[in-house]
Amino acid sequence: MNIKNRYDVVVIGAGPAGSVAARFAAENGASVLMLERDREPGIPVRCAEGVSHNGIAPFIDIDQRWIASKIDVAKLHSPNGETAIMRNNGTGYVLERRIFDTALCELAAEKGALLVTKADALDLVWENDKIIGVKYKYLGEIRTVKCDIVIGADGVESRVGRWAGIDTSLRLEDIDTCVQYTLAGIDVEKDTCEFYFGKEVSPGGYVWIFPKSDHTANVGIGIAGHLAHEKGPKEFLDEFMQKRFPNATVTYTVYGGVPTAAALKELVKDNVMIVGDAAHQVNPITGGGIVQAMIAARSAGKVAAEAVKQKRFDAKFLKKYTKEWDKTLGDTQKVIFKMKEKFMKLTDERFNGIVDFCQKVPADKFSLKALFTEAVKGDPKLMMDVAKAFVVSKIKLK
Amino acid sequence: MKINRELCDVCGTCVSVCPVDAIIVSEFKVDIDNMKCINCLNCLKVCPIKAITEDK
Ligand SMILES: Cc1cc2nc3c(=O)[nH]c(=O)nc-3n(C[C@H](O)[C@H](O)[C@H](O)COP(=O)(O)OP(=O)(O)OC[C@H]3O[C@@H](n4cnc5c(N)ncnc54)[C@H](O)[C@@H]3O)c2cc1C
Ligand code: SF4
Ligand code: SF4
Numbered sequence: 001m002n003i004k005n006r007y008d009v010v011v012i013g014a015g016p017a018g019s020v021a022a023r024f025a026a027e028n029g030a031s032v033l034m035l036e037r038d039r040e041p042g043i044p045v046r047c048a049e050g051v052s053h054n055g056i057a058p059f060i061d062i063d064q065r066w067i068a069s070k071i072d073v074a075k076l077h078s079p080n081g082e083t084a085i086m087r088n089n090g091t092g093y094v095l096e097r098r099i100f101d102t103a104l105c106e107l108a109a110e111k112g113a114l115l116v117t118k119a120d121a122l123d124l125v126w127e128n129d130k131i132i133g134v135k136y137k138y139l140g141e142i143r144t145v146k147c148d149i150v151i152g153a154d155g156v157e158s159r160v161g162r163w164a165g166i167d168t169s170l171r172l173e174d175i176d177t178c179v180q181y182t183l184a185g186i187d188v189e190k191d192t193c194e195f196y197f198g199k200e201v202s203p204g205g206y207v208w209i210f211p212k213s214d215h216t217a218n219v220g221i222g223i224a225g226h227l228a229h230e231k232g233p234k235e236f237l238d239e240f241m242q243k244r245f246p247n248a249t250v251t252y253t254v255y256g257g258v259p260t261a262a263a264l265k266e267l268v269k270d271n272v273m274i275v276g277d278a279a280h281q282v283n284p285i286t287g288g289g290i291v292q293a294m295i296a297a298r299s300a301g302k303v304a305a306e307a308v309k310q311k312r313f314d315a316k317f318l319k320k321y322t323k324e325w326d327k328t329l330g331d332t333q334k335v336i337f338k339m340k341e342k343f344m345k346l347t348d349e350r351f352n353g354i355v356d357f358c359q360k361v362p363a364d365k366f367s368l369k370a371l372f373t374e375a376v377k378g379d380p381k382l383m384m385d386v387a388k389a390f391v392v393s394k395i396k397l398k
Numbered sequence: 399m400k401i402n403r404e405l406c407d408v409c410g411t412c413v414s415v416c417p418v419d420a421i422i423v424s425e426f427k428v429d430i431d432n433m434k435c436i437n438c439l440n441c442l443k444v445c446p447i448k449a450i451t452e453d454k
Contacts, residue, residue, distance in 0.1 A: 037424065046409060118425070120425060155410065156410055156413075157414060157423045158414070159419065162419045168414070169414065172415060175411065175414055225440075226443070228443060228446075229443045232448055234446060254409075255447050256409045256411060257444060
């Protein structure tokens with residue numbers, strides 16, 4: 001491996017956002033270096049690994065190597081113990097993210113991007129108030145690499161935006177603090193995702209069961225940051241485990257945070273673009289960010305390559321990416337964010353009502369639109385927004 | 399602020415809520431720069447494993 005000291009584009013982080021941005025920048029003619037702090041892309045896995053087929057198919061050919069299970073059914077549990085079954089309108093998967101993230105990096109490499117693992121970005125390099133490169137640590141040595149564009153794809157722990165002068169800090173209300181166990185020795189249905197709601201189970205969030213086989217599953221919880229102080233996600237999840245899976249073995253434990261904000265208003269600065277979790281491009285209700293990251297990264301990568309061709313690295317030019325993001329998902333995310341604020345305040349009675357409503361809809365007639373519309377009933381303005389979001393966006397909620 | 403390294407999983411959740419960029423993550427550890435820290439307690443509240451305590 002030959003790391004040069006100059007590239008057109010340096011991508012920081014090799015998650016789905018980074019590898020897809022790198023791929024599309026390289027494919028469109030830019031020279032690209034990707035820096036990843038960890039020893040391997042995709043690990044440690046900090047994810048429940050649920051995605052929709054329609055979400056990922058445009059980016060990668062489906063490969064059984066990274067599919068654990070195929071999901072066709074969602075089961076909702078209300079606070080009062082009722083359940084409702086909905087058949088998904090479109091298949092979902094539970095991934096093996098460790099392999100999936102690497103496969104995405106392989107696609108970037110095929111297009112000519114170079115990935116360096118164990119390379120920790122430390123700061124941006126400035127000259128005359130202009131960003132001209134990245135300082136990073138590789139095998140104990142501090143190095144710099146020059147570039148025209150830095151793409152910050154550095155996940156929830158992102159600092160690239162801050163280095164460039166964008167305030168990326170989240171309000172406590174807008175981060176879900178999460179714990180997840182991968183369980184073995186349990187009985188679940190391989191094609192069914194389950195969700196539990198209610199303030200006793202998971203205040204301001206939900207518990208999920210994403211099966212990886214009939215006997216293993218990712219079982220996790222996310223609770224809103226401002227509600228997690230006294231009793232944290234681990235305590236809530238352990239209580240849930242006692243009730244549902246008292247004899248399970250935990251083969252893997254995940255801690256992590258999911259941004260549940262509206263996406264960053266400022267996605268670019270001169271010479272800098274921010275994508276994925278780093279830009280809070282996550283569905284604020286479901287917490288799904290894999291597909292969002294890839295969609296945003298495709299735009300960012302293409303715009304970066306175009307910027308290289310035209311030698312235009314100013315924020316004004318790079319805003320093409322911001323505009324495309326708003327058009328594809330950004331405007332929808334704003335509406336979903338408003339709905340999330342409402343969701344957080346839903347009482348257990350309302351959740352019971354929603355599950356009750358779902359029970360009455362035939363499983364195959366079910367849509368997320370119907371569910372959200374029911375959830376925001378009594379708020380005509382928000383109902384209009386929801387309707388608009390579904391009309392405007394051709395992309396379904398995860 | 400003080401991080402209990404035995405508990406900390408280096409998940410980065412605390413970094414995302416620090417208003418003053420006082421938390422630095424690397425592959426194996428997280429550090430709080432107490433010179434920058436303004437004691438807002440955000441990090442302590444969101445840490446999923448409660449690895450952060452007030453360093454009095
Ligand atoms: C518990 C949990 C469950 C989730 N479940 C789902 C789900 O079921 N479905 C879904 O779609 N989404 C889910 N998400 C969200 C999803 O994991 C993220 O949205 C997704 O990983 C975002 O991709 P990314 O590329 O932006 O960031 P990441 O995948 O986090 O990648 C960022 C990368 O940047 C690297 N990095 C950071 N800083 C530096 C640096 N300074 N130098 C070099 N490298 C650096 C990191 O090591 C990391 O590899 C979940 C998240 C959590 C925490
Ligand atoms: S207490 Fe506040 S300022 Fe200090 S490190 Fe934690 S989040 Fe940052
Ligand atoms: S949130 Fe807690 S576990 Fe995660 S990095 Fe910060 S101190 Fe460590």
